[in-house]
Amino acid sequence: MSISRDDLAKLIDHTLLKTDATRAQVSALVAEARELGTYSICVSPSMLPITDELGDVKVATVCGFPSGNHSAAIKAAEAREATANGADEVDMVINIGLLKEGRADAVEEEIRAVREATGGLLKVIIESAALTDDEIVAACRAAEAAGADYVKTSTGFHAAGGASVHAVELMARTVGGRLGIKASGGIRDFETAAAMVDAGATRFGLSGSRAVLDGATAEGDY
Template sequence: MEITRNALARMVDHTLLKTDATHAQISALIGEARELGTWSVCVSPSMLPITDDLGEVRVATVCGFPSGNHTAEVKAFEAAESSRLGADEVDMVINIGLLKEGRADLVESEIRTVREATTGLLKVIIESAALTDDEIVAACRASEAAGADFVKTSTGFHPAGGASVHAVEVMARTVGDRLGIKASGGIRDYATANAMVEAGATRLGLSGTAAVLAGAEGDDTVDDGDY
C-alpha cells in the first residue's frame, strides 16, 4: 500500500548538510519545510540556534558528522552544545572502524556517552552500506542497549552509498518494534521513499523533498529543483 503525500511529509527530516550551505539557504529550507509540512529540518550544528519562524517544524542536527571518527567525549560535547542551542533531535555517527573490529561494546559505550549528553531524541547513524548484515545487527543492538531512540542508515557522504531497502529490512527486523528506523541517503523519488517505508522506515532524511512528495499519487506539487 502506498503512503499518502501528507503522511509521508510528516516522516521527513528536510535536510541540508552541504559543507558550503549558507544561512540564507537554511532560511529557505525552513520555509520549504513549513510549506511542505515536514517533521523537521536537519542542519549542521554551526547553523544553530535557528532564529527563523519554525512554526511546528522541529530542529534536527548532526554529531560526529560525517566520519564518526571523533572521540566519544567530543561527540558528547557537540551533542550537548546542540541541545543547548535548541536542537530537538541529534543524529550521531558511530565509529564504524570499531564496529568492523568487532568492538560493539565500545560503540555502545560511545552511544551511551552521547545519549547522556543529549536532552532530545537521539538517532544513531550506522552507515549501513559499509556494513555486513551481522554488523548492521550488532550496531542496532548496541544503539538499543545504549538508549538511542532511532537507528539511521547513512550520512549520505560515505562512498559505499546510502540507504537500501535490504538494510532497512535488517534494521527493522532487529529493533523495529522498539526503535525508530530512519532511511537516509540517495532517496530521490516517491517510489524509493515508499519502498523504504514498506521495509520498515519510520523516518526519512531527504534533501529533494519536494520532488519526492510530488510523486505521491494524485499530487500536483511542482518540483522547484534539488535541495
C-alpha cells in the first residue's frame, strides 16, 4: 500500500516519556506536534494537565509504566486521575509476569479495572518482544475481552526490544478490525513505519517523529 507523509503524521502519538523530561520540553513537544500534524502527544501523567494551546492535538498518557508491575488498583487510580487531568487516551502496561504464568484471566481483570476507571480511549501495552506468539495472542484476546480500544507493541523501555513487523501482523490477525494496533519502540525511519502500516498498524508511538516523517519520499509510496 501507499502512505503519504501527512497520512502517517495523523497516525502518530508524538511521545516524550523520558524520566528526566521537563515541562519546557513538553511545551516544545506540543509545538512540534502541531507543526508536524501528529494525532496526539503522549506524556507522563505528572505532566498533566497540559496548559499549552493544543489545537487539534489529542493528549495521551501512560499508567503502570514502564514495568507493568503495579497493582490493578494503582493502574486504575492512575488512569482515573489522568482522565480527570485532561488525558483523552491512556496507554496501560500489562503485568507480563501474569501472562508468563498462564494467567491471562488476571491480565484481563487488570485491563478491565483500568477500562472502568477511564471513559477515554484505552490502549494496552503488551511488550510483544518479550512474549511468545501464543502469549501475544492471549494478551490481545484479554485486551479485547476487557473492552480495550487498542493493543500496543511496546513501552520502548524493555530490554527485549520494541515493535516488529511480525508482532504487528500477529496482533492484527488476532484483533485487527475490532481493535486498533499501535506500533511503538525502535521505529526510526519512514520505511519501517510504512512496513508497519502494511502489517496492520493503525497508530504509532514515536519520539523521533520529525526524523521519521522527513524520510518520506516525494511520492510517499512504500
